[in-house]
Amino acid sequence: MSTTFFTPVQDGIKEVEQLMRAQAGNDHHPDLRAALEHLLSAGGKRVRPTIVFLAGNMFDAPHEKLVTLGAAVEMLHTATLVHDDLIDGSLLRRGIPTLNARWSPAATVLTGDFLFGRAAKLAAEADYLPLMKLFAETLTVIVNGELTQMFAAKGIIERKNYYNRIYAKTASLFEMSALAATMIGTENETVRLSMKVYGYEIGMAFQIMDDVLDFTGEQATVGKPVGSDLLNGLVTLPAIYFAESHPDNNEVKLLAEGGWGNTEKMEQLVKSIQSSKAIGHATDEASEHIDKALDAIKPFHESAEYEALVGLAHYIVERTF
Secondary structure (H helix, E strand, C coil), rough: CHHHHHHHHHHHHHHHHHHHCCCCCCCCCHHHHHHHHHHHHCCCCCCHHHHHHHHHHHCCHHHHHHHHHHHHHHHHHHEEEEHHHHCCCCCCCCCEHHHHHHCCCCHHHHHHCCCCCCHHHHHHCCCHHHHHHHHHHHHHHHHHHHHHHHCEEECCCHHHHHHHHHHHHHHHHHHHHHHHHHHHHHHHHHHHHHHHHHHHHHHHHHHHHHHHHHCCCCHHHHHHCHHHHHCCECCCHHHHHHHHHHCCCCHHHHHCCCCCCCCCHHEEEEEEECCCCCHHHHHHHHHHHHHHHHCHHHCCCCCCHHHHHHHHHHHHHHHCC
């Protein structure tokens, strides 16, 4: 699987990480610096700032503004992970202890809040009010999606609920990354819309593939137990496909009735989904989103950035973690 699309932006990503580290400077509590260093050392694919650089470079956006935007986007993403891990009670992420595994809930929440604040400050440094509005709206969408997942998603076998959830959780930030970088580079609304569509579609595909990997990936690679979403009552696309084709399955009925707490039955449902065609159907749906993303950026096909964005799109459905 080729990841050459990362090559043109490697130097920019290093600048993003340096800027992120600088956000917990000497005038802040030393534990904040330690926490930020811990979070950055956990790695990550840096897909979102990669989108920022590729989209921005395509339209000659100023490099320093792309670095600032890339850092804002990645810090926002990191802040959501800090809070997500606390909400979910996750003790590991990418094989490394989460902040809440080491700190109290209060300290973890405050660290996430700090990251949100610094991300907003960085976004403001782009000195472009429409971008700040977009940033704030995206944060609102993400938080509302998290609340929906907590209170109105458990055991719900419904496509609309699922699509709304993964847009809020993942695709909204991909969409913002592509659109915001383009906004810095051009005022052409048609171009901006094309890049917004690209970001949305690859973001939807990214989360669908995450949900597929929840059933097919290795625990050591994915970083969480196989089928963990279903065991927590969250119904993702593979489970929806299985439920639609097996409406009389006893475990499906139990899930719909709120019985995801029955670990034995849910583990059996996970195995049934793994051996069914549902995994393939969900993967095919992710590929359909990639096709729509590539259609959106066809007008820009005579650039190196276009080729890199195509490579990134294909990587999203081909990755194994």
